Every structure is written in structure tokens, then in C-alpha cells.
Amino acid sequence: MTVSRVLNNEAKVSEDKRKKVLDAVKALNYRPNVSARRLASSKSFFIGLVYTDLPASYVSSFLLGALKTCRSKGYHLIVDEYLPDNKTASLSSINELIDVTRVDGIILLPPISDNEDVLALLQKANIPYVRVAPDARLDIAPYVCIDDYNAAYKATEQLIKQGHSKIAHIIGSDAQGASRLRYQGFLDALRSNQISVPPSYIVQGQFTYQSGVEAGEQLMSLDDKPTAIFAANDEMAAGVLTAAHKKRINIPDEISVVGFDDTTLATTVSPHLTTVRQPIDAMAVLAVELLASGKFSDGKPESPGEYRHVLDFEFIQRESSQVIK
Structure with missing residues (x-):
């Protein structure tokens, strides 16, 4: 019973006993038999993750965090892609996760976390799910996010403190979710500092x-070029660096560039990107832990306060931006 409690990460075990069990597991190279565990409980020990049009750097960071946490909790992660151009097949694939694989819960990455067809399917199936960075209907299921509005506000404010008043913004893929919140935070930071932004300084991107x-x-x-460009993610900011190189414009001497997310891309491009650090790995860990906890077996949290999980962000100053000269 003690071994079972340790392997299922239950709390009612002393630290001394827990250490002895984990040492034995390591020495014996023990691996739980998933089929036997499924027979002995109502759980499948599978967690599903559904994503769609997202930058590869974001998806890979989230997947690594989710895989690592699933492994530590004795779960397996099953990943599925939602194809907007083939809604019927995508919904059918999610149905298979529920009816055939019988996952214990599903994680929805943005923008699928706001997809009404997917939400309706999961609610009808009464299966636990966790939404990542949703934009609407925040009372229907647990969700994890950062304060995208405030993060963009702070990033824009940092550029203003560095002396920039001609700041452009590249919007994300749509007018909803994180893209909308980041755009609004950008605008409000400028307005709060009595800085106007010409329409030509706002350009629609696709998060690519x-x-x-x-x-x-x-x-x-x-x-009338901007002296700073704030892109709604690191992928687009990296694209700006390439555009500057093509035009022989020096970054950051002539134009400062700021991204968002702090994915691995931020430190593989040159110059390294100033960006907003979104704790993608920590969001993945928390999403898995929420489902593995078993608290949401009826599809809903035990109390309204358990719906909202807002993690901290951090502004990371690197070489792509500087005080205006």
C-alpha cells in the first residue's frame, strides 16, 4: 500500500518512506504496468493534448514540460493536432481520445482553448479538461495563463522608459485571446503616457x-520609421531581425526589437531578443498536475477559486533593444 501511494504521488506517506520507495524503484528500474493499473482503477493513465496553429517553439516547449510531468506522475501523453480546414475529422479524432483511448483528461492549447465546437464536445462527454490561455467563458473549466494584457503593458512601458515614443506593434494571428490582450496592453501603455500611435505603426501578423x-x-x-518594434511573439520578432538585416538596418542602434514568450528562439537569433518571459514549461507542469490530481473527475473543479491559475511573467532585457540615442 505504501508503494502504491508513493507511485501515485499521494500525500499520506512520510518523506523517509517515500525516499526508500523511490530509491528501490530506481535500483530495480521499475516501470508500472499501465494495463494492470487500468484494471485496478478507473483511470487510464493517459492524458490528451490538443493543439493547432502555433509556433513550433511554443508547442515544443509546452510538450517537453507536459511529457516530463506525465512521466513523473506515471501518465502517458497523447498529442493530437486540430486541423481548422478539416473540422469534422479533427472533432472525430478528439472523440477517439475520449471513447477509444479513454484519456483521463485533455489539455487544450490556444486558440483551441476557445474553440466552441471542441468545448461543447468535451462538456457533453463530461471529461475533465484544462484550458491554456483562454479568452472567454472563464468559468467553465480550470485554466492556466499569464496576464497577457499586463505583460504587454509592462513591455511597452519599458520601451517608453528607454526613451522610445515611436513604437510599432505587430499583432498576432487574430483579434481574440492572447493576441487581443497583448495589443490592448500595448495601446493602453502608450495612452497612459500620452503617446499617439499612427495606423501605419500597427501591422497584422500571423504569429509566424x-x-x-x-x-x-x-x-x-x-x-517616418519607428524607433522600436514590439512583436506579439518571438517568432515574429525574429522575422523583424531578418528584415532589418536585409535592409542593412542595425539592431538595436537604429531600431529596438522586443518579442514575447522567451522561447529557445530568443537566444538562438542574433542579437538575442529582449522579450517577455512566459513560463511555458511551468504552465505545462500545472496543466498536467491539475488533471492528474483527480480533483476534476466530474469535469468541474471542487470550488470556483480552483478555476483560475495565473502565473508570473518577467521582462527579459537582452541585446535587441536599448536606450534610444
Whole structure:
């Protein structure tokens, strides 16, 4: 019974006994038999994760965090992609996760976390699910996020403190979710500091590297160029760096560039990106832990306070931005 409690990460075990069990598990190279565990309980020990159009750097960071946590909890992660152009097949695939694989819960990455068809399917199936960075209907299931609005506000404010007043923004893929919140935070930071922004300084992107290149070229071709560009994610900010290189514009001497997310891409491009650090790994860990806890077996948290899990962000100053000269 003690071994079972330790392997299922239950609390009613002393630290001394827990250490002895874990040492024995390591020495014996023990691996739980998933089929036997499924027979002995009502759990499948599978967790599903559904994603769609997201930058590879974001998805990979989240997946690594989720996989690591599933392994530590004795679960397996099953990943599925939602294809917007084939809604019927995508919904059928999610149904298979529920009816055939019988996952214990599902994690929804944005923007699927706001997809009404998917939400309706999961609610009808009465299966636990955790939403990542949703934008609406925040009372229907647990969710994990950061304060995207405040993060963008703070990032814009940092550029203003560095002396910038001509700040452009590259919007994400749509007008909803994190993209909307980041855009609104950007605008409000400028308004709070009595700084106006011309329409030409606002460019629509798609959260992709190529859209960042195109948006960067557009902004750098203006007669009255911005002195700083704030992109709604690191992929687009990296695209801006490429656009600057093509136009022989020095970053950050001539234009400062700021991204969002702090994925591995931020420190693989040159110059390294100033960005907002979103704790993607920690969000993945928490999402898995919420489902593995078993608290939401009826599809809903035990109390309304358990719905909302807002993690901290951090502004990371690197070489792509500086005080204006």
C-alpha cells in the first residue's frame, strides 16, 4: 500500500518512506504496468493534448514540460493536432481520445482553448479538461495563463522608459485571446503616457516567422520609421531581425526589437531578443498536475477559486533593444 501511494504521488506517506520507495524503484528500474493499473482503477493513465496553429517553439516547449510531468506522475501523453480546414475529422479524432483511448483528461492549447465546437464536445462527454490561455467563458473549466494584457503593458512601458515614443506593434494571428490582450496592453501603455500611435505603426501578423519578416519590411520602409518594434511573439520578432538585416538596418542602434514568450528562439537569433518571459514549461507542469490530481473527475473543479491559475511573467532585457540615442 505504501508503494502504491508513493507511485501515485499521494500525500499520506512520510518523506523517509517515500525516499526508500523511490530509491528501490530506481535500483530495480521499475516501470508500472499501465494495463494492470487500468484494471485496478478507473483511470487510464493517459492524458490528451490538443493543439493547432502555433509556433513550433511554443508547442515544443509546452510538450517537453507536459511529457516530463506525465512521466513523473506515471501518465502517458497523447498529442493530437486540430486541423481548422478539416473540422469534422479533427472533432472525430478528439472523440477517439475520449471513447477509444479513454484519456483521463485533455489539455487544450490556444486558440483551441476557445474553440466552441471542441468545448461543447468535451462538456457533453463530461471529461475533465484544462484550458491554456483562454479568452472567454472563464468559468467553465480550470485554466492556466499569464496576464497577457499586463505583460504587454509592462513591455511597452519599458520601451517608453528607454526613451522610445515611436513604437510599432505587430499583432498576432487574430483579434481574440492572447493576441487581443497583448495589443490592448500595448495601446493602453502608450495612452497612459500620452503617446499617439499612427495606423501605419500597427501591422497584422500571423504569429509566424515569415509574417514577422513581411511586417518588419513594411515598418522599416516607412518614411517616418519607428524607433522600436514590439512583436506579439518571438517568432515574429525574429522575422523583424531578418528584415532589418536585409535592409542593412542595425539592431538595436537604429531600431529596438522586443518579442514575447522567451522561447529557445530568443537566444538562438542574433542579437538575442529582449522579450517577455512566459513560463511555458511551468504552465505545462500545472496543466498536467491539475488533471492528474483527480480533483476534476466530474469535469468541474471542487470550488470556483480552483478555476483560475495565473502565473508570473518577467521582462527579459537582452541585446535587441536599448536606450534610444
